[in-house]
Every structure is written in C-alpha cells, then in structure tokens.
Amino acid sequence: MAEQLSVFVDNRPGRLNAITGILRDSQINIRAMTIADHRDYGVAKLLVNDPHLAQRVLMEQGFAAALKPVLAIVITDQPGGLHELLEILAARQINVLDAYGFVVAPGQRAVWCMEVDDPVEATRLLSTHGLHLLADGELYTKYY
Amino acid sequence: MSVPVWNPAIEFMEREALERVQFANLRQTVAWALKTPFYRRRLAEVGLTHPEDLSSLRELRNLPYTTKDDLRAAYPDGLLAVEVEQAVRLHTSSGTTGMPTVIYHTRRDLDCWTELMARCIVAAGATARDVFQNMTNYGMFTGGLGLHYGxxxxxxxxxxxxxxxxxxxIQLMRNFQTTVVHATPSYLLHLHTALVGEGVTVDQLKLRKAFIGAEPHSEETRRKIETLFGIQAYNSYGLSEMNGPGVAFECVHQTGLxxxxxxxxxxxxxxxxxxPLPEGQTGEIVMTTLQRQATPLLRYRTRDLSHLVSGHCPCGRSHRRLARLKGRSDDMLIVNGVxxxxxxxxxxLMKTPEVGxxxxxxxxxxxxLDRLVIKTEIYAKxxxxxxxxxxxxxxxxSEALRSVILVKPTVELHEPGSLPVSEGKAKRVVDLRPAF
Structure with missing residues (x-):
C-alpha cells in the first residue's frame, strides 16, 4: 500500500512553503498534496517519492509529521471512471473518509487516493474487481 | 436632606462613633476567629490569645495578614468558626491550583450581608417600586444571590x-417593565447590541438604573452604558472572601464607592x-470582616488595587469611599466578570499529554464580550x-478548562516550537482588550 504523509501546519502565511522548502532541500518530489482547514491549524496530506525520508527531515525541522497507509487506485480518466470504483465500495457499505485524485495520463489514467473505514476489505474488494492498487514505488514509475 | 438612605443611624454615624463600633466589632471578630485552629495558632504567634488583649483599633496593624493561600490551606473547614449546624450556607470559589476556597455563613451573617446590600441598592436610588432584573449568575457566584436577597x-x-x-x-425586560438591572459592564454593552439587533429601542424599555460590577471598567465605559441606555449606572465592589457584592457601592452622586x-x-x-500607605495613595486593599461569625477574616489581602477618595461625599455618609479599581497586584484575570x-x-494543560x-x-x-483564547502546541510524537x-x-x-475556570475558552492547536518557550520569564498572558 502507498504511504501518505500528514503534516500538522499552523493556519497562517509562510508555513506551507516552510514544508515545501524542506522537501525541496532534500530533493523530495511531491506527487499530490491536499490541505484541510481546521480553523487555527491545517493538516497537509502529501504523496511524495520518499515518504520515510520526508517524514524524517520534516520532524528534524520541528514539524509533527505522521505516515499512514492510503489506498491509491488507478482509474480511467474517462467519464464514469471514478463512479465505477465508488459503486463497488458503496455496494459493500464501505465509507470514504477523505480522498483526492490526480491525473497521470490525460484522457487515459488518473489515480484516486482515499482513506476508508475498512481498508483491508476495500483492498481485497478492489483487487477482486481487477483494479490496480499502487505501492509507494509504483507511484513514481512513469507508466502504470 | 433628600438623599435616599436605608439605615441613616449607621450610614451617617460620626467617625468617632463609627470607630467605636469598629473596635467593638473587631474584638468580637477576634473572639470568633480564636475559635478556628488557623487563627488560634496564627494569633498566638503575635501574643494574642484573648479578644481583650486588643486595646485599640490601631493594634489591628500588629496582626498578621491573611492570604488566599491561607484560605486554600484551610479548606474545607479550617476557618469555620461555628458548629456546622449553625452555618446555613457556604460559597466556594475555584482556587488557583485546583484547591478551592470556602466562606461559610450563619443565618445572622446572611442577614448582615443582606442589610449591606440593601444599603447599597437604596444609596444608588432604587426603591421598593422598582422592578429588578438580576442578570448575574446564581449559585456559587456570590453576585447573583447577594443582590437578590438585598x-x-x-x-x-x-x-x-x-x-x-x-x-x-430582553423579553423579560419588556414584559415586566424592568427598571433596574444588575450585570457586568461588558454584558450590558452586549445587551445593547442585542437590543439593536432585535429592533428594540431603549424608549420601549422602562430601564432607569444599572448596578455594574464583577469586572474592572473605566469611567468611559460607565458613561457609555449610561448614554446608550439613557440610565444611571452605579459601580459595585465586592469579592467572595468578603461575602461578595455589598462591600462598597456608589451612591447617587457617583463620587466613589x-x-x-x-x-x-x-x-x-x-x-x-x-x-500601610498614607490616605489617598494607591495600593492593595486589605480588609477585615467585622460582622461575619462563621468565617471571620483578619487583614485579608484582596490583591485588588485602589485608593481612598479624599474629602466628603455630598450625600453626607461618613463611610469612606474607594476609587474605582485600578487592577490587581497578582496575575488574576477577569474574563466576563469571572x-x-x-x-x-x-x-x-500540563495534565494533557497530547499538548506540549x-x-x-x-x-x-x-x-x-471578552474572549479567552488558549494557544497550545501539539506534541509531535x-x-x-x-x-x-x-x-x-x-x-x-476546552471542556476540561471550562469545568475548572467556569469560562469556556477557545482552544487553538499550533505547531511544536511556535509559542514562547517555557524556560525563563516567558510572557504567557497577552491581553489585547482595550485598556479600561
């Protein structure tokens, strides 16, 4: 399973670029990033090419950063691509907690990242339906 | 003389006679205090074992001070000077380190407190014809019950x-044509904003007076309240250790309390x-109870800062006046009157492992209204x-704090290392409220 990096960040100017600066200095590439606003703070969730290194360098600089498995699924970048996946989850009453997506090959493939209430069952279920769940390394290979 | 007065014999008493009353009451108070283990020990240290050992009012200065720490250490009954069956009520206040303080009252104590309150209310020009809406908290907070009984x-x-x-x-004020209210000054300002919001004008109310207290405020704030509502507002001073409200109050002339x-x-x-400071200089208010049997307190350090107003009040009362409070000699904060x-x-915060x-x-x-914001840092691990x-x-x-300080704060979480460090003299309190 892919690993997602969560970083606690103050909700004020100059903090996000502190994170991206630290990652740049360690030559870490960001594949996707999302930020949830929680009034005084936010939690930035990132997919990076080296999550363990990213966590270490951020914590060395005083950030609170945690790693967490996340489901990253290849879907088609076509109408109905995401719908097909969500139908499978809905049929088994699996709840999506947090999610975001990004396109890797326009018109062909996109990646859908999500946290669900039952990751083990979701993984089994999606694999059974022939969907491709990406591991960390795969997230950064050029073709999938 | 058309000055409204509740108890003219006492309120206009000549200073000399008043001091004789003080001395008699002080001896009585020492007699009560000697019934408590705390004062028996404390007074024995200065050679006072009997009320007759005190031969003049001035000798009060030889007695030791009593502090809030003493009250905490004596909790729950180290300062109770009567049998429990003689006490009819107690009020506790939350302590600074989780240890509360308690003041007990006998029926007579409550009667004296109520009498003082009645004097205050009448001195401010309210009468039996008034409809009084008491907008302060009832219960342990002494402001509610104190004004209520008075x-x-x-x-x-x-x-x-x-x-x-x-x-x-607002509905109660309109339905019952309230003429006098008791509230914190900040609540009255808030109330006025709410009135405007509900499209109610002050002309639709019958309000004519407000008693304001429980938080320090400026003369400007008082005048603002008076102008907004078209009323007179009277400053009230009290503290739970001295019963609560009813310690000092402005008369209709508003020249000090x-x-x-x-x-x-x-x-x-x-x-x-x-x-002791010369009369008129600003310093800490120290008070000795003279009428409270259940919990007598000698030379209690209030930590409140003020000074005596010189000269005579046009009302003719012989009881001296305190100027409006200037602040505190300790770090106590007053948040919406609490x-x-x-x-x-x-x-x-220190009991919460998830924050640094x-x-x-x-x-x-x-x-x-005041807003209390607590900024904390999350613990990275x-x-x-x-x-x-x-x-x-x-x-x-937020909920844990509310149960201790009785005010619900806004809690903020911040990055580790983003707040002033705990070593040394870090400034932990930032008061952004306009100076009063």
Missing amino acids: AERVGMLVIPASSGNTSRQ HLWEDAFILEIIDPQTLQ NVFPSQIEDV TNYLIQLEKRGS LFTGDPRTLDDLRERI
Whole structure:
C-alpha cells in the first residue's frame, strides 16, 4: 500500500512553503498534496517519492509529521471512471473518509487516493474487481 | 436632606462613633476567629490569645495578614468558626491550583450581608417600586444571590433571570417593565447590541438604573452604558472572601464607592513592603470582616488595587469611599466578570499529554464580550495525522478548562516550537482588550 504523509501546519502565511522548502532541500518530489482547514491549524496530506525520508527531515525541522497507509487506485480518466470504483465500495457499505485524485495520463489514467473505514476489505474488494492498487514505488514509475 | 438612605443611624454615624463600633466589632471578630485552629495558632504567634488583649483599633496593624493561600490551606473547614449546624450556607470559589476556597455563613451573617446590600441598592436610588432584573449568575457566584436577597429586602420586585440568554433577558425586560438591572459592564454593552439587533429601542424599555460590577471598567465605559441606555449606572465592589457584592457601592452622586466601615475595616498597603500607605495613595486593599461569625477574616489581602477618595461625599455618609479599581497586584484575570488565574489553565494543560509545555493565554474583545483564547502546541510524537483526533483534543481541553475556570475558552492547536518557550520569564498572558 502507498504511504501518505500528514503534516500538522499552523493556519497562517509562510508555513506551507516552510514544508515545501524542506522537501525541496532534500530533493523530495511531491506527487499530490491536499490541505484541510481546521480553523487555527491545517493538516497537509502529501504523496511524495520518499515518504520515510520526508517524514524524517520534516520532524528534524520541528514539524509533527505522521505516515499512514492510503489506498491509491488507478482509474480511467474517462467519464464514469471514478463512479465505477465508488459503486463497488458503496455496494459493500464501505465509507470514504477523505480522498483526492490526480491525473497521470490525460484522457487515459488518473489515480484516486482515499482513506476508508475498512481498508483491508476495500483492498481485497478492489483487487477482486481487477483494479490496480499502487505501492509507494509504483507511484513514481512513469507508466502504470 | 433628600438623599435616599436605608439605615441613616449607621450610614451617617460620626467617625468617632463609627470607630467605636469598629473596635467593638473587631474584638468580637477576634473572639470568633480564636475559635478556628488557623487563627488560634496564627494569633498566638503575635501574643494574642484573648479578644481583650486588643486595646485599640490601631493594634489591628500588629496582626498578621491573611492570604488566599491561607484560605486554600484551610479548606474545607479550617476557618469555620461555628458548629456546622449553625452555618446555613457556604460559597466556594475555584482556587488557583485546583484547591478551592470556602466562606461559610450563619443565618445572622446572611442577614448582615443582606442589610449591606440593601444599603447599597437604596444609596444608588432604587426603591421598593422598582422592578429588578438580576442578570448575574446564581449559585456559587456570590453576585447573583447577594443582590437578590438585598433587593428583596428593599422590597423590589425581583426577577432572578441569572446570566446569559440575551433574547430572554430582553423579553423579560419588556414584559415586566424592568427598571433596574444588575450585570457586568461588558454584558450590558452586549445587551445593547442585542437590543439593536432585535429592533428594540431603549424608549420601549422602562430601564432607569444599572448596578455594574464583577469586572474592572473605566469611567468611559460607565458613561457609555449610561448614554446608550439613557440610565444611571452605579459601580459595585465586592469579592467572595468578603461575602461578595455589598462591600462598597456608589451612591447617587457617583463620587466613589462607599465602603461599609461598620462591617469591614479597610487598609491600603504597599503590596511589596506590606506597609500601610498614607490616605489617598494607591495600593492593595486589605480588609477585615467585622460582622461575619462563621468565617471571620483578619487583614485579608484582596490583591485588588485602589485608593481612598479624599474629602466628603455630598450625600453626607461618613463611610469612606474607594476609587474605582485600578487592577490587581497578582496575575488574576477577569474574563466576563469571572476570576481566572493563569495557573489554573496551566494545570489543565500540563495534565494533557497530547499538548506540549508551551502555551499562551490571549484575551480579546469580541463585540462587548471578552474572549479567552488558549494557544497550545501539539506534541509531535503523539501526532497521528488524523485531524479528527485533533479536533476532539481541542474540544476536550476546552471542556476540561471550562469545568475548572467556569469560562469556556477557545482552544487553538499550533505547531511544536511556535509559542514562547517555557524556560525563563516567558510572557504567557497577552491581553489585547482595550485598556479600561
């Protein structure tokens, strides 16, 4: 399973670029990033090419950063691509907690990242339906 | 003389006679105090074992001070001077380190307190014809019950509305044509904003007077309240250790707060040297109870700063006047009329492993009301990445603080290392409220 990096960040100017600066200095590439606003703070969730290194360098600089498995699924970048996946989850009453997506090959493939209430069952279920769940390394290979 | 007065014999008593009353009451108070283990020991240290050992009022200065720490250490009954069956009520206040303080009252004590309250209410020009809406909290907070009983004794129609629920306050004011209210100054400003919001004009009310207290405020704030409502507002001073409200109150002339000197001996001291200050100089208010049997207190250091107003009040009362309060000689904060010590907040935070040791207490004004913001840092090692856990944490800290300080703060979580460090003299309190 892919690993997602969560970083606690103050909700004020100059903090996000502190994170991206630290990652740049360690030559870490960001594949996707999302930020949830929680009034005084936010939690930035990132997919990076080296999550363990990213966590270490951020914590060395005083950030609170945690790693967490996340489901990253290849879907088609076509109408109905995401719908097909969500139908499978809905049929088994699996709840999506947090999610975001990004396109890797326009018109062909996109990646859908999500946290669900039952990751083990979701993984089994999606694999059974022939969907491709990406591991960390795969997230950064050029073709999938 | 057309000055409204409740008890002319006492209120206009000549100073000399008043001091004789004080001395007699002081000896009585020492006799009561000697019934407590705390004062038996404390007074024996200065050679006082019998009330007759005291031969003049001036000798009060030889007695040791009593502090809030003493009250805490004596909790729950080290300062109880009567048998429990003689006590009919107690009020506790939250302590600074989780240890509360308690004041007991006998039936006679409550009667004396009520009498003082009645004097205050009448001195401010209210009468039995008034409808009185008491907008301060009932219960342990002494402001609610103190004014309530005083107003009933005067014969006012009392509406025990208690604090909050502004729409209902306005409805009550309109339905029963309230003429006098008791509230914190900040709440009255808030109430006025709410009136405007509900499209109610002050002409539709019958309000003519307000008693304001429980938080320091400026002359400008008082005038603003008076102008906004078209009423007179009277400053009230009290503290739970001295019963609560009813210690000192403004008369209709609004020239300072008459302190009832048959019930309390007032001293103003330098909080550093602990020496008495010449009359008129600003210092810490020290008070001795003269009428409270169940919990007598000798030379209690209030930590409130003020000075005596010189000269005579046009009302003719012989009881001297305190100027409006200037602040505190300790770090106590007053948030919407509620007393809060930073150490109480620190205690709660230190018991919460998910937050670090650095914190900042910030006081702000939102509209007319105070807002207490507690900034904390998350502890990096316990960060799971789940924002919902953090939201729960924020709520849990806020609720834990509310149960201790009786004010619900806004808790903020910040990055590790973003707040002033705990070593040295970090400034932990930032008061952004406009100076009063």
